[in-house]
Amino acid sequence: MFGWRKVVSSGRGVVEPPTRLITPGLRGFKQFLMRGNIVDLAIAVVVGTAFTAVVQSLVKNIFTPLIAAIGGEPDFSSLTFTINDSKFNYGTFLNDVITFIVVAAVIYFVIVLPLAKANEMRRRGEEPEPKEEPVISDEARLLTEIRDLLAANGHPAAVPLVAQPPQNS
Numbered sequence: 001m002f003g004w005r006k007v008v009s010s011g012r013g014v015v016e017p018p019t020r021l022i023t024p025g026l027r028g029f030k031q032f033l034m035r036g037n038i039v040d041l042a043i044a045v046v047v048g049t050a051f052t053a054v055v056q057s058l059v060k061n062i063f064t065p066l067i068a069a070i071g072g073e074p075d076f077s078s079l080t081f082t083i084n085d086s087k088f089n090y091g092t093f094l095n096d097v098i099t100f101i102v103v104a105a106v107i108y109f110v111i112v113l114p115l116a117k118a119n120e121m122r123r124r125g126e127e128p129e130p131k132e133e134p135v136i137s138d139e140a141r142l143l144t145e146i147r148d149l150l151a152a153n154g155h156p157a158a159v160p161l162v163a164q165p166p167q168n169s
Contacts, residue, residue, distance in 0.1 A: 056103075067098070
């Protein structure tokens with residue numbers, strides 16, 4: 001009779017127990033989760049969710065009544081029109097557009113613009129890095145040295161050749 005162990009161990013060798021195969025994978029997964037950028041991303045999602053709630057409250061409790069004071073309608077969700085017994089709620093769309101515009105403006109003026117100004121101020125304080133000399137090959141460096149030595153000794157081969165016009169005899 002063939003036992004399971006004998007069938008598994010025939011061929012290329014004994015198969016590793018599952019724990020030896022899973023442990024390195026879990027270790028890598030743990031390292032992936034503990035990287036700084038993953039944790040930063042999770043924090044950004046949580047803060048972004050809380051910030052969205054604050055901005056939506058700002059729109060609902062401050063800007064919508066302000067628009068109502070100017071336009072006379074505090075909530076546009078009741079605005080509709082009907083075509084062939086189909087009801088279109090364009091007021092809800094208007095509320096969402098206003099919310100989007102206010103959220104975008106708040107994000108721009110509270111986060112994007114100050115960060116851009118801070119980066120600009122930081123860049124002004126730093127000097128630009130000097131440009132590196134172009135790298136030339138060893139052969140080109142040797143040829144340059146030979147040319148300079150020949151020119152220093154007054155050798156005619158070191159003088160650059162200039163195209164001479166043909167002479168008529």
